[in-house]
Amino acid sequence: PISKTGRSVSIVQEPPEKKEEKEKCPNCEKDITLEEINKVLGDYEDQSYRTKIVDLINKYIKLGKQKNKELHINTCLRKAHFLSEIATETSLLEKKLTEGNTPPYYSQDNIKSLWPGKYTEIKKSGKLSDVASERPQKQLLNIVYGHKNGNKGGDDGWNYRGKGLIQLTGRTNYNSASDFLKKVFPDDYIDLEANYDKVAETKYAVLSAIAFWEGKSIYNIADISKTKETVPNVRQLVNSYDKNNTRTQKYFENAIDAFKVDQCKKDKVAKNNKKVILDFVGKTAKESALSEKTKNILKEVGEKSGNYYIAITSTARTPYDQARIMYDNCKSNLAEQRRTYAPPGQRVIDVYENNKTKSREVVIKLMEQKINDLGPSNVSKHLANPELLNTFDIAYGNLSDKTKFWNEMKKRTELDDILKENNCYHIQIKQK
Secondary structure, X not given: OOOOOOOOOOOOOOOOOOOOOOOOOHHHHOOOOHHHHHHHHOOOOOOHHHHHHHHHHHHHHHHXXXXXXXXXXXXXXXXXXXXXXXXXXXXXXXXXXOHHHOOOOOXXXXXHHHOHHHHHXXXXXXXXXXXXXXXXXXXXXXXXXXXXXXXXXXXXXXXXXXXXXXXXOOHHHHHHHHHHHHHHOHHHOOOOOOOHHHHHOHHHHHHHHHHHHHHOOHHHHHOOOOOHHHHHHHHHHXXXXXXXXXXXXXXXXXXXXXXXXXXXXXXXXXXXXXXOEEEEEEEEOOHHHOOHHHHHHHHHXXXXXXOOEEEEEEOOOOHHHHHHHHHHHHHHOHHHHHHHOOHHHHHHHHHHHHOOOOOHHHHHHHHHHHHHHHOHHHHOHHHOOOOOEEEEEEEHHHOOOHHHHHHHHHOOOOEEEEEEEOOEEEEEEEOO
């Protein structure tokens, strides 16, 4: 985001992309195994359902590559976060997707704790005892979720209740998952909004989870750090009511070990070769957006500070990308965004807060419009002219010594600004 002073013209230009051979981690490229799943979740006597799940995940990761639409479950760290989330939601048990299709029993105390506003509303109606005691609790879900996530009332809360490995909820998410299938896996396309019970079937339980992970760009948050401090931010995008789930933390710790994240060869190969690797891992991280001058500065700083693997999560953005990222960050940690942005950015955040009940895409479009009205580079230096200023974010949780990196970067005369925010170092390098 923009520093408190300075302005620049909002032009996003990209020089012709230079193809470079990148060193890859063989573990990142490997199939997910049943053994790894069991390390995350613990052993379970009936392995048949977990086997089906892991086979389907691997199948669609490979199919995406064949179609040149690689899924972002393609690094050791991303696998760890993805598996931690689906483990939390369903424990990868078939019962959770069939019998578990009916929500757990919510007592009056549960309802009060989870949905205090709705609790008061139901209590005033005189139906609290009925709603809390019925099986299944169809009426409760219709009250709580009847007009959330694109639902239109009636039985929508029940019909579009959480299903699938990621517990997909609401018409908007069902429709978005359908759009994803149509674009990426057309042979498996089905209108999930019209056929909502399909999400509970094994195949679409997997596909809907992948669609949610990709559609919400959750991997961008996952890329930020291999430490568990990132887990609540990822969790917030999956289930905002459950951001501090201790089971997720435990699953993630298990997954770090299962997928050997701390030994990821991207980092190890770089250190052994004493060659700094710049890895562009985020959806808006484009190597072509950084000049050779900037890349050479990063390599020099990396070498001097002993950081041979540098994960870049974002570079130049379009106003739409800026709005999308701000939306996801606000949903993950609104207070942090309030601390981060200067007055123009605060006005964009106001748009988010004033329209939270609307669908994600609608709010992002409104935020994009506000960014354009204010002048994009007034909101974020990611929208500045890259010929004058290269702006990018580095995931400091993936640096081997972030303090040394910071100190070396501060010595550079080309540095315009460096900020610590959203678990990243936000860096601006002057080009002239």
